[in-house]
Amino acid sequence: MTSIVHHIPDHLLLSYASGSLPQPFSLVVAAHVSMCDECRARLGAHEGAGGVLLERSDPIILSESAKNSILSRLDDTVAELEPVHERSGIFPSPVMQALNGLPPKWKSLGMGARQSILEENNEGSVRLLYIPAGQAVPDHGHNGLELTLVLQGAFSDETGRYGAGDVEIADADLEHTPTAEEGEPCICLAATDASLRFNSWVPRLLQPLFRI
Amino acid sequence: MTNLSCQNFVERRPPAGYHALAASANDVNERDLSEKTPQTLSDQTLWMLAVRDRRDKRAFSQLFDFFGPRLKGFIMRGGATSAEAEDIVQDVMLSVWHKAASFDPHRAQVSSWIYQIARNRQVDIRRKTRRPVPEELKVEPATEVDSEQIIALEQEAAKLHDALETLSDNQRLMVEKAYLGELSHSEIHAETGLPLGTIKSRIRLGLERLRHELKGTRQS
Numbered sequence: 001m002t003s004i005v006h007h008i009p010d011h012l013l014l015s016y017a018s019g020s021l022p023q024p025f026s027l028v029v030a031a032h033v034s035m036c037d038e039c040r041a042r043l044g045a046h047e048g049a050g051g052v053l054l055e056r057s058d059p060i061i062l063s064e065s066a067k068n069s070i071l072s073r074l075d076d077t078v079a080e081l082e083p084v085h086e087r088s089g090i091f092p093s094p095v096m097q098a099l100n101g102l103p104p105k106w107k108s109l110g111m112g113a114r115q116s117i118l119e120e121n122n123e124g125s126v127r128l129l130y131i132p133a134g135q136a137v138p139d140h141g142h143n144g145l146e147l148t149l150v151l152q153g154a155f156s157d158e159t160g161r162y163g164a165g166d167v168e169i170a171d172a173d174l175e176h177t178p179t180a181e182e183g184e185p186c187i188c189l190a191a192t193d194a195s196l197r198f199n200s201w202v203p204r205l206l207q208p209l210f211r212i
Numbered sequence: 213m214t215n216l217s218c219q220n221f222v223e224r225r226p227p228a229g230y231h232a233l234a235a236s237a238n239d240v241n242e243r244d245l246s247e248k249t250p251q252t253l254s255d256q257t258l259w260m261l262a263v264r265d266r267r268d269k270r271a272f273s274q275l276f277d278f279f280g281p282r283l284k285g286f287i288m289r290g291g292a293t294s295a296e297a298e299d300i301v302q303d304v305m306l307s308v309w310h311k312a313a314s315f316d317p318h319r320a321q322v323s324s325w326i327y328q329i330a331r332n333r334q335v336d337i338r339r340k341t342r343r344p345v346p347e348e349l350k351v352e353p354a355t356e357v358d359s360e361q362i363i364a365l366e367q368e369a370a371k372l373h374d375a376l377e378t379l380s381d382n383q384r385l386m387v388e389k390a391y392l393g394e395l396s397h398s399e400i401h402a403e404t405g406l407p408l409g410t411i412k413s414r415i416r417l418g419l420e421r422l423r424h425e426l427k428g429t430r431q432s
Contacts, residue, residue: 007374009401010408011222011324011397011398011400011401014390014391014397014400014406014408015390015395015396015400017328017331017336017391018331018336018390018392018393018394018395019331019332019335019343019393020393020394020395020397021394021397023254023339023341023343023344024231025397026343027319027344029344030344030345030346031344032345033346034346034347037419037422037423037426040346040349040418040422041416041418041419041421041422042411042415042418043346044319044320044324044414044415044418045393045409045411045412045414045415045418046391046411047324047325047327047413048320048321048324048365048367048368048369048414049372049387049391049414050324050328050331050373050391051320051321051322051323051324051325051326051327051369052280052323052324052369052373053327053376053387053391053392054283054286054323054327054330054377055282055323056373056376057282057283057285057286058282058285059281059282059285060281060284060285060288061281061284061403062281062284062298062301063298066298066301066302067273067276067277067280068300070276070306071269071273071276071293073306074269074272074309078310082342085348087218087333087347092346093344093346094344094345094347097342097344098344106229114248116248122282126256129344133309144431145397147230154426155299161266171324172379179322192361204395205286210347
């Protein structure tokens with residue numbers, strides 16, 4: 001495993017731990033933590049802090065029946081849990097979960113680039129992107145926040161180089177042109193809370209069609 | 213949250229046994245449990261290990277008495293009604309019983325583990341889909357209790373309790389809101405008063421433990 005340089009910042013980790021982070025970003029955080037021991041430890045520390053606050057919270061007495069009800073259910077057999085999809089190749093388990101255990105269904109974006117949308121709703125969207133080696137992702141800006149986690153290969157842009165496990169945090173101010181490195185194709189997990197604004201490559205009119 | 217009565221204040225302090233070596237010998241139940249495990253572990257850890265390793269229902273009942281009302285208070289702070297909160301408390305505590313095998317006191321204190329289960333449950337209810345969670349580490353669960361590591365984690369938690377006491381009311385409120393899920397990521401980002409530095413040594417402990425556990429299981 002190459003060493004990870006670009007991590008999830010604390011405010012996003014805390015937001016994930018507390019449950020306030022929108023679902024598309026939560027998938028990127030869960031995937032990055034699956035690949036990064038440092039962020040796993042940092043998330044653990046936030047959950048530790050959450051635990052301390054739980055211990056400090058003012059107790060509110062439960063109804064008499066609550067405890068009896070739970071104690072009487074301890075021996076019940078539990079329903080089968082949904083299957084957990086294991087890591088497969090470059091895709092960590094939370095990504096496989098979002099893929100329902102199946103390989104991605106790639107759709108062409110032109111010029112050899114492909115995408116597979118994993119989830120899209122009012123909170124934003126999260127997709128896999130496939131960029132052929134050496135090729136630029138079209139120049140684009142964002143209306144909101146974009147998190148891009150590299151799963152395979154690497155890309156570089158105005159802000160630096162991102163290899164497997166690295167995550168780029170791009171906000172509305174960043175206009176960037178990521179370019180995949182020579183070698184193997186670059187595969188990323190990208191989440192946004194708003195649509196991307198491509199400047200040239202995919203004409204604006206086609207954006208609704210590609211759902212970018 | 214002003215003018216806490218003395219009683220309330222005592223109630224909110226870490227439970228007996230939290231500070232290493234402070235064994236509460238007059239607690240009969242704890243003494244029974246402590247025979248097999250060093251007395252320096254907290255009550256909650258001892259109860260949880262008894263549930264995990266011996267499916268001990270009495271220990272579970274003690275865990276419920278400690279965490280049930282605190283969970284209810286915690287969940288109601290987030291706006292749930294009393295009845296909704298009780299349903300979630302029951303779901304969470306049943307998960308504690310059924311998922312006990314995955315509790316590892318070397319990685320997380322009991323309250324931290326329960327906090328995670330509660331947050332997952334609340335997100336699942338709100339979104340009606342499962343929240344993405346990181347993959348489990350593929351390491352053999354530690355069979356031997358490394359008291360030193362567990363106590364180190366508990367001491368970090370005790371330090372955090374103390375650190376929270378020194379915050380201003382407003383700062384403490386913001387920390388609580390953040391961990392209750394009441395602040396968005398951008399609000400947390402803007403809230404520069406959040407004392408995130410207080411968890412630094414906890415991060416180091418966690419990372420050392422992970423590296424220790426993962427040694428040899430990964431190619432580097």
